[in-house]
Amino acid sequence: MQNKVRIVLVNTSHPGNIGGAARAMKNMGLADLYLVAPKHFPSDEAISRAxxxxxxxxxxxxxxxxxxxIADCQLVIGTSARERHIPWPLVDPRQAADLVFDEGLETAFVFGREDRGLTNEELQRCHYHVHIPSVDTFSSLNLAAAVQVIVYELRMKSLLMKDEPVVASKWDLxxxxxxxxxxxxxxxxxxxxxxEFLEPKTPGKVMTRFRRLFQRSQLDQQELGMLRGMLTAMEKQMKE
Amino acid sequence: MQNKVRIVLVNTSHPGNIGGAARAMKNMGLADLYLVAPKHFPSDEAISRAxxxxxxxxxxxxxxxxxxxIADCQLVIGTSARERHIPWPLVDPRQAADLVFDEGLETAFVFGREDRGLTNEELQRCHYHVHIPSVDTFSSLNLAAAVQVIVYELRMKSLLMKDEPVVASKWDLxxxxxxxxxxxxxxxxxxxxxxEFLEPKTPGKVMTRFRRLFQRSQLDQQELGMLRGMLTAMEKQMKE
Incomplete structure (x- = not known):
């Protein structure tokens, strides 16, 4: 499924961002990178950041x-930083990932220039616009960071669809x-x-609080053995 | 609420990553950055990337x-790339954001060195470990990209808690x-x-398909007017 999604970077100025985008993609299991008229490519800086x-x-x-x-894509989603003149269907990154997997279409995510994003004409070629919900007063993400957010959401969705925990603590005991x-x-x-920490006639809630603690902490067998051993050792040290 | 979350970068080697992390934080509405023994700071490269x-x-x-x-923090969550010797409570970034907001505690997210992450001793100071679900074969994220994922999830959670759409298409008509x-x-x-595109006696499903199209596309008033105008214009051009 993930192989059907490509990342398209349009007119990228800084090759470091191309490298950063490639690294983010590979981290999240994507492989298909398209570069539209990059300013500097190939580039050592791109390789270094990758x-x-x-x-x-x-x-x-x-x-x-x-x-x-995007010629052979069935779903084209363009990143958009701001409201455009003509409103367009707009989703957040999580909704965008839902679209990709729910529809199962050959998809392109399109990212614009570092300084100016996508042109209106480019945005109009997109079925949807996706907006990463940054704060209004400082809204422009680094290009590679924006790619990271989108590919992270795609990865999360692909894992969540398997109906398994995304990460699982593998307790060894x-x-x-x-x-x-x-x-x-x-x-x-x-x-x-x-x-004499505890007065049997007026125990208060002490033992209830200990119970809550040990239940909440989901003690494993080894920890239980350690606590029991500690208590036994303390008993041995006490005066008769 | 967001102000109660700080980002802690431990022993960062590349000042560009400190700048990238700061930019990601500010984009997502966070302000509190702690640097533990950074290799190069202050730095022009950090300022540039910020x-x-x-x-x-x-x-x-x-x-x-x-x-x-982390001295005054109530919840400390450390980023962890790999399984450690002693298992620790492990969450994904979305679950980590849930923890932060559900508990409402003064929280630190701790990020380790670019090459080696956090030491076992540092990880043991954390209540939880968070793992960004990268692919096993290429699992190590760029430091600023990892910060971006975490602060993005915090931002999403803060917006989703307001029970409003994260982004909303503001249709103008x-x-x-x-x-x-x-x-x-x-x-x-x-x-x-x-x-004569349509034969009245054998219309088939043509009109049903048109209905489906215009309903699905949620026509606005202006688009409706355009279509009606087009039809009227076509009628005028037709031979009697």
């Missing part, structure tokens, strides 16, 4: 016009059981009473 | 240790009514019959 994603630069398709870059927690709390209470 | 966010660089708090940078669409379709059908 930092291991120079295969995307080697395979980049360099063309003269936006029309060529099984969690303590409820019964083990009960035994731990009983042991703890015994020790606390022996140390 | 591109208008140099106020964040001027106000950056430079300290010697991570402990100082009212949409056509159902009745107007009906009149348009009647007019169109008349013209299509006159032109």
């Amino acid at each position: 930092s291991g994603a120079s295969d995307l630069l080697d395979n980049a398709v360099v063309v003269d016009t936006l029309e060529e870059a 099984p969690a303590a059981t409820a019964e083990q927690i009960d035994f731990l709390l009983e042991h703890l209470e015994t020790v606390l009473v022996k140390t | 591109s208008g966010a140099s106020d964040l660089l001027d106000n950056a708090v430079v300290v010697d240790t991570l402990e100082e940078a 009212p949409a056509a009514t159902a009745e107007q669409i009906d009149f348009l379709l009647e007019h169109l059908e008349t013209v299509l019959v006159k032109t």
Whole structure:
């Protein structure tokens, strides 16, 4: 699915941004980079900023016009920083990722010039405009940063569609059981009473708070063993 | 709320990344930047890459240790590229943004060195680790790009919490009514019959497809007027 999405950079001035965009794409599993009339390309600075994603630069398709870059695309989404004269269907980056995956169409995301974005004519070639929701008073993102946001949302969507957690803590030990927690709390209470930290006749909420703590922290077996061992060691040190 | 979140960069090598991080922060409405023992700072390259966010660089708090940078924080979330020896609670960037806003705590996001990330000791000072879900075979993001992803998710969350659309197409004209669409379709059908495009006895699904098109495209009043005008003009040109 992800292979059906291309990134199109129009008239990029700074080759470092091309490299940064390539790195962001490869990080997020995208490969197809189209460059429309880049100012400086190929470029050592692009390779340097790509930092291991120079295969995307080697395979980049360099063309003269936006029309060529999007000719075979079924869905074209252009990044837009500001309101245009003629309103256009506008989505945020998350909605844009939804469009791509829900429709399953050959898609291009089009990014404009560092200083001026896309022209009105270029924007009118897009089915949708996507706006990254920056603050009004400082709204212009770095080009590679804007690419990063879009490809990140595409990656998140592709992972979320698998209906699995995007990241999962792989705990290496099984969690303590409820019964083990009960035994731990009983042991703890015994020790606390022996140390006179806890007055059996007026215990207050101390044990409830300990229960809440150990349940919330989802103790694993090893941690449970450590706590039990600590209590046993404390008991041994106490005066009769 | 956003003001309670700080970005902490540990031992950054490349000042351009500090500038890029500052720009990303300001774009997304964050202001508080902490630098732990940066290699080169202040720096002209940082100012250049900050591109208008140099106020964040001027106000950056430079300290010697991570402990100082996070001393007054209630929630510390560290970026982690890979599985560590001791498993730690792990979230994706969207879940991290949820944590920040759901808990309402003074929060630090901690980013490590360009080449080696955070040390195990630094990671252990974090309540949570956040992992940006890059592909396994090319997993290391540029530092400023990683900051961009996190601050973007914080911004999205802050906007989504307001229960308003993150971006909204502000259409400048009212949409056509159902009745107007009906009149348009009647007019169109008349013209299509006159032109013999449509055979009244065997119309097939032509008009249904036109209806679907004009309804789906949510015609506005001006577009409706244009289409009606076009049909009228065509009628005038036809032979009796």
